[in-house]
Amino acid sequence: KLRYLKAWQSLPEYGISTFVVKFNDSNKKEELFGISSNRLLRMTMTGETIKTWWISRMRSWNINWQNKLLNIEFDGETIEFLPLYDTDSKCIHEFIGAYIFLAMRSTAKLSDNDDPLKQETLFQQLTAAYI
DSSP states (O other): OHHHHHHHHTSTTTTOEEEEEEETTOOSSOEEEEEOSSEEEEEOTTSOEEEEEEGGGEEEEEEETTTTEEEEEESSOEEEEEEOTTOOHHHHHHHHHHHHHHHHHTSHHHHTOOOHHHHHHHHHHHHSOOO
16 A cells, blocks of 8 residues: 555656636647645646746736736745636635645744744735635
């Protein structure tokens, strides 16, 4: 069983949550947007990676609540996409915020402050999509 689990964890798609989206700069109907603990991926519907963005290079992310369009800004690039098939934009927002929180939690910056209330407040700020 342990060998099976290790083989499963070594797969390239392990740990990636995918969402069917429509990118604004694409003429294709559907593509996949993948989120993992350290990167965001643009993928074909067959699972091939088209582009990778590192979460550490991300400057901001937000949602236009009127049309559910997500906007993510990196150092030199901005991507926009619309979730399809009743996927809630808030769900994608929460995934990104939670992974950023976990990355910050492992750094000395956040671990120096072991106040659970401050950590919970930060988690809520990163994952709660304020309207």
